[in-house]
Amino acid sequence: MTTIHDVAKRANVSISTVSRVLNNSPLVTAEKRERVLEAIRELGYQPNALARGLIHRRTQTIGVLIPDVSNFFFAEVFRGMEDVAHARGWNVMICNTDGDPRRMLKYIEVLREKRVDGVIFTSEPVSEDYYRALLKLEVPVVLAATTSGYDFPSIKVNDEQASFEAANYLIEQGHRNLGMIAGSSHDPIAGVPRVAGFRRALQEAGIADIDRRIVHGDYRFESGKQATEELLGRFPEMTAIFAASDEMALGIISYAYERGIRVPEELSVVGFDNVKIAQMSNPPLTTVAQPLYQIGEKAADCLLDMITKTVEHKGLHYLKHQLIVRGTVKEIKQLTDERTLK
Amino acid sequence: MTTIHDVAKRANVSISTVSRVLNNSPLVTAEKRERVLEAIRELGYQPNALARGLIHRRTQTIGVLIPDVSNFFFAEVFRGMEDVAHARGWNVMICNTDGDPRRMLKYIEVLREKRVDGVIFTSEPVSEDYYRALLKLEVPVVLAATTSGYDFPSIKVNDEQASFEAANYLIEQGHRNLGMIAGSSHDPIAGVPRVAGFRRALQEAGIADIDRRIVHGDYRFESGKQATEELLGRFPEMTAIFAASDEMALGIISYAYERGIRVPEELSVVGFDNVKIAQMSNPPLTTVAQPLYQIGEKAADCLLDMITKTVEHKGLHYLKHQLIVRGTVKEIKQLTDERTLK
DNA sequence: CTGAAAGCGCTTACAG
DNA sequence: CTGAAAGCGCTTACAG
Numbered sequence: 001m002t003t004i005h006d007v008a009k010r011a012n013v014s015i016s017t018v019s020r021v022l023n024n025s026p027l028v029t030a031e032k033r034e035r036v037l038e039a040i041r042e043l044g045y046q047p048n049a050l051a052r053g054l055i056h057r058r059t060q061t062i063g064v065l066i067p068d069v070s071n072f073f074f075a076e077v078f079r080g081m082e083d084v085a086h087a088r089g090w091n092v093m094i095c096n097t098d099g100d101p102r103r104m105l106k107y108i109e110v111l112r113e114k115r116v117d118g119v120i121f122t123s124e125p126v127s128e129d130y131y132r133a134l135l136k137l138e139v140p141v142v143l144a145a146t147t148s149g150y151d152f153p154s155i156k157v158n159d160e161q162a163s164f165e166a167a168n169y170l171i172e173q174g175h176r177n178l179g180m181i182a183g184s185s186h187d188p189i190a191g192v193p194r195v196a197g198f199r200r201a202l203q204e205a206g207i208a209d210i211d212r213r214i215v216h217g218d219y220r221f222e223s224g225k226q227a228t229e230e231l232l233g234r235f236p237e238m239t240a241i242f243a244a245s246d247e248m249a250l251g252i253i254s255y256a257y258e259r260g261i262r263v264p265e266e267l268s269v270v271g272f273d274n275v276k277i278a279q280m281s282n283p284p285l286t287t288v289a290q291p292l293y294q295i296g297e298k299a300a301d302c303l304l305d306m307i308t309k310t311v312e313h314k315g316l317h318y319l320k321h322q323l324i325v326r327g328t329v330k331e332i333k334q335l336t337d338e339r340t341l342k
Numbered sequence: 343m344t345t346i347h348d349v350a351k352r353a354n355v356s357i358s359t360v361s362r363v364l365n366n367s368p369l370v371t372a373e374k375r376e377r378v379l380e381a382i383r384e385l386g387y388q389p390n391a392l393a394r395g396l397i398h399r400r401t402q403t404i405g406v407l408i409p410d411v412s413n414f415f416f417a418e419v420f421r422g423m424e425d426v427a428h429a430r431g432w433n434v435m436i437c438n439t440d441g442d443p444r445r446m447l448k449y450i451e452v453l454r455e456k457r458v459d460g461v462i463f464t465s466e467p468v469s470e471d472y473y474r475a476l477l478k479l480e481v482p483v484v485l486a487a488t489t490s491g492y493d494f495p496s497i498k499v500n501d502e503q504a505s506f507e508a509a510n511y512l513i514e515q516g517h518r519n520l521g522m523i524a525g526s527s528h529d530p531i532a533g534v535p536r537v538a539g540f541r542r543a544l545q546e547a548g549i550a551d552i553d554r555r556i557v558h559g560d561y562r563f564e565s566g567k568q569a570t571e572e573l574l575g576r577f578p579e580m581t582a583i584f585a586a587s588d589e590m591a592l593g594i595i596s597y598a599y600e601r602g603i604r605v606p607e608e609l610s611v612v613g614f615d616n617v618k619i620a621q622m623s624n625p626p627l628t629t630v631a632q633p634l635y636q637i638g639e640k641a642a643d644c645l646l647d648m649i650t651k652t653v654e655h656k657g658l659h660y661l662k663h664q665l666i667v668r669g670t671v672k673e674i675k676q677l678t679d680e681r682t683l684k
Numbered sequence: 685c686t687g688a689a690a691g692c693g694c695t696t697a698c699a700g
Numbered sequence: 701c702t703g704a705a706a707g708c709g710c711t712t713a714c715a716g
Binding site for chain 1: 692693694695696
Binding site: 355356357358359362369370371374393395396397398399 | 685686687688691692693694
């Protein structure tokens with residue numbers, strides 16, 4: 001591969017001069033500049049980013065730690081990151097951690113070796129081990145779709161509030177016998193707060209027996225089906241279920257379909273996330289939208305701002321969630337209304 | 343950040359010695375090795391991959407050119423690549439091209455600057471521009487889920503044959519009035535060959551009017567819905583539709599659901615790809631599976647073999663497709679049988 | 685076995 | 701304005 005020396009020789013100048021035109025230095029005569037440019041063109045020369053990076057201590061690369069890009073949710077968040085990185089002239093090194101601590105720690109080390117300029121840590125809780133490893137990186141870190149007790153800026157949705165609104169919507173539509181398929185109770189991000197929001201809504205509505213109305217899944221389709229069976233076993237008359245992920249919500253719909261339970265006539269369903277498949281189900285899924293792509297965009301923007309010292313970011317940034325009403329919730333007359341009518 | 347000099351000073355040896363223990367050279371006394379290791383640990387030193395890469399002319403990084411990771415299909419293929427890269431000690435730089443030639447060419451340049459050790463080019467036809475740019479890279483290139491007239495090894499499924507089998511399956515199930523929602527007729531990979539396979543099956547079965555039975559979509563959900571409307575407008579009695587992607591197949595199901603057409607009782611559907619959502623539809627989608635994850639794995643393995651010169655790969659490698667029978671196809675008695683019975 | 689030196693491909697004061 | 705030189709953080713013949 002051609003180097004700066006080849007160009008210098010061909011243009012009959014020193015490598016310093018070549019370097020100057022490469023870096024748009026004004027102190028080169030028009031004539032030499034032309035000669036150099038010409039030589040570059042003829043040779044198809046491109047500067048070696050490694051050599052440049054070594055000197056500038058900047059690689060123009062950021063690392064993205066993410067559980068699994070083949071997951072609908074992460075795929076969209078990631079796309080937002082990649083797009084702004086690209087637009088701002090950065091590249092991204094992707095690291096699928098699978099939620100595996102060994103893999104995560106290994107990847108953080110690799111990112112350190114490669115001297116990435118910054119890191120986006122996505123969707124997982126920040127353990128103390130992770131925190132220490134991240135600090136050693138000595139570069140800016142931004143949290144996407146998660147948050148922590150440490151001082152990394154983080155971009156996410158207000159899970160408690162979003163969940164509260166979803167449950168509340170169901171209640172407003174007249175449902176009183178409702179349940180929830182939650183995420184993991186060990187998950188401080190998408191697990192605990194969403195349960196808390198659900199709880200708050202039911203409490204305010206004076207609905208009893210809340211604990212038994214909550215079953216835990218793992219956010220995936222299959223667990224949504226199983227959890228529905230469990231829930232309907234406990235409350236055969238249940239009229240609505242809120243799931244902490246769209247995939248689990250699709251599991252509810254599938255379960256209902258298999259048993260001949262009509263959605264939404266007999267069972268209303270609300271999901272969480274608004275991944276692309278939410279609009280492809282039958283009926284299309286009513287869900288709480290997280291601005292996935294924007295979370296990725298904002299996280300990348302925030303990180304690049306910190307790297308280039310344009311702006312200093314701190315603390316927790318909430319992005320707006322939004323209830324998307326499609327076809328899986330039916331309004332039902334409340335018992336009290338019916339009694340009143342008689 | 344600490345350098346090899348810091349370690350050398352602390353361990354009271356030369357940087358050559360530090361370098362040797364870093365590279366597991368046998369020519370270092372146990373005692374010095376210990377001292378160096380100790381210093382490395384205390385300092386939390388990690389060698390700079392840029393400096394190493396500069397010398398070795400190897401970055402331990404591969405580039406992946408892919409249209410859009412947020413797409414179900416590519417996300418899974420990509421995951422396969424990332425997993426083997428990781429397992430074999432390589433990192434991956436991801437480049438979402440969006441099928442945009444400017445973006446593609448720009449990315450190939452960037453990969454050249456960054457001196458990646460190899461490139462996987464995914465799912466797009468290789469234009470002459472791309473070919474030239476790829477050649478200039480001077481590193482191995484492997485094609486995943488696509489192929490070309492050039493001499494890059496490529497990993498894909500036999501689209502014509504897979505499509506033929508899908509159509510044939512429908513015919514075997516007694517369908518004679520069937521249609522296809524194809525991809526783009528400008529797409530030499532997932533467009534043209536799949537239409538050809540469909541055609542061949544209908545021809546062999548002596549089914550007439552083939553041209554009118556084919557409508558083109560863009561692989562996405564919405565176009566599947568629209569194409570269904572078009573097809574059913576032309577052939578109101580149509581009993582089965584084969585789609586060149588699962589997403590379009592889901593579009594067929596949605597269209598049917600909205601119009602009260604029962605799947606599979608009144609309309610059978612077969613998809614292509616077997617992305618994760620295929621099993622989440624109601625009824626679950628019968629489809630031709632491409633081994634997505636394995637295509638990614640194999641492409642990465644093939645590339646890394648070439649980079650490390652373990653093996654030389656050439657030509658076209660077909661990975662096996664497979665018809666996955668789920669719930670969207672109904673067997674119907676053929677008219678001829680019914681007549682025979684009477 | 686070990687260290688000084690050259691070199692990977694660049695950038696950037698420094699002197700002219 | 702321009703080139704020689706030093707240096708970014710490493711590896712690896714070379715001499716001892």
